[in-house]
Amino acid sequence: MNLYETTIVLDSQQKAEDIQGIAAKTETFIKNNGGTIVKSEDWGKKRLAYEINRKQYGNYYHIQFEGPATLPDLLEREFRLEETVVRYLTVRTEAHTIVKEEKKESSLPAEETPDASPESEPAKEAAVTEPPASVDEAVVTAESDSEVEKEAEASPKE
Amino acid sequence: MIRKKKVNRFYESDGPSISDIHYKNVDLLSRFVTEQGKILPRRTSGNDAKCQRLVKRAIKRARHLALMPYVTENLR
Numbered sequence: 001m002n003l004y005e006t007t008i009v010l011d012s013q014q015k016a017e018d019i020q021g022i023a024a025k026t027e028t029f030i031k032n033n034g035g036t037i038v039k040s041e042d043w044g045k046k047r048l049a050y051e052i053n054r055k056q057y058g059n060y061y062h063i064q065f066e067g068p069a070t071l072p073d074l075l076e077r078e079f080r081l082e083e084t085v086v087r088y089l090t091v092r093t094e095a096h097t098i099v100k101e102e103k104k105e106s107s108l109p110a111e112e113t114p115d116a117s118p119e120s121e122p123a124k125e126a127a128v129t130e131p132p133a134s135v136d137e138a139v140v141t142a143e144s145d146s147e148v149e150k151e152a153e154a155s156p157k158e
Numbered sequence: 159m160i161r162k163k164k165v166n167r168f169y170e171s172d173g174p175s176i177s178d179i180h181y182k183n184v185d186l187l188s189r190f191v192t193e194q195g196k197i198l199p200r201r202t203s204g205n206d207a208k209c210q211r212l213v214k215r216a217i218k219r220a221r222h223l224a225l226m227p228y229v230t231e232n233l234r
Contacts, residue, residue, distance in 0.1 A: 091219070
């Protein structure tokens with residue numbers, strides 16, 4: 001089991017319920033394939049830094065989840081089939097960002113009682129054992145189809 | 159913008175910490191690109207190798223998701 005995070009950019013020109021539908025569908029897909037949702041955030045509609053398929057805006061959705069190593073591949077296939085998904089990025093949650101979340105969690109009980117420290121230690125160990133593998137390269141699914149890359153190359157010439 | 163050698167602030171207690179380097183954190187990352195959207199070199203940003211690597215990766219991810227531009231729009 002690994003910690004992953006996925007961000008998807010959805011076509012904001014679609015109906016609101018379709019956009020919500022994809023987000024919900026993705027979450028159930030993760031659950032059905034042996035994953036557990038850690039956190040999900042809706043960033044809402046944002047202006048894209050550059051046009052994608054003549055679109056200026058996109059709806060962003062961010063999900064943190066834990067799951068088997070096969071899950072990102074399955075997810076990618078789902079995203080590719082879904083036309084509402086304009087962009088997607090799935091990465092292993094990186095070691096250096098995990099440290100931050102740990103600190104946040106451990107700082108809370110530490111203020112109250114000194115007894116809390118032994119409790120938080122096993123949690124730390126569990127989190128630390130996983131990340132080192134991801135230090136080299138945590139990208140699991142980053143680059144999408146070649147169309148997208150061409151577009152990015154073409155844009156400066158305009 | 160005048161480019162001046164900056165100091166690496168990631169290790170200072172009042173600055174941003176290394177764990178803030180993430181593609182979500184566009185405000186922080188935008189400090190490490192030029193007006194055109196190019197990634198600043200280490201000699202200008204003052205980052206050490208580790209920080210520069212993390213910043214670079216985060217910027218590239220942010221670009222992919224259209225959170226940051228490859229090329230700034232008004233310069234096209």
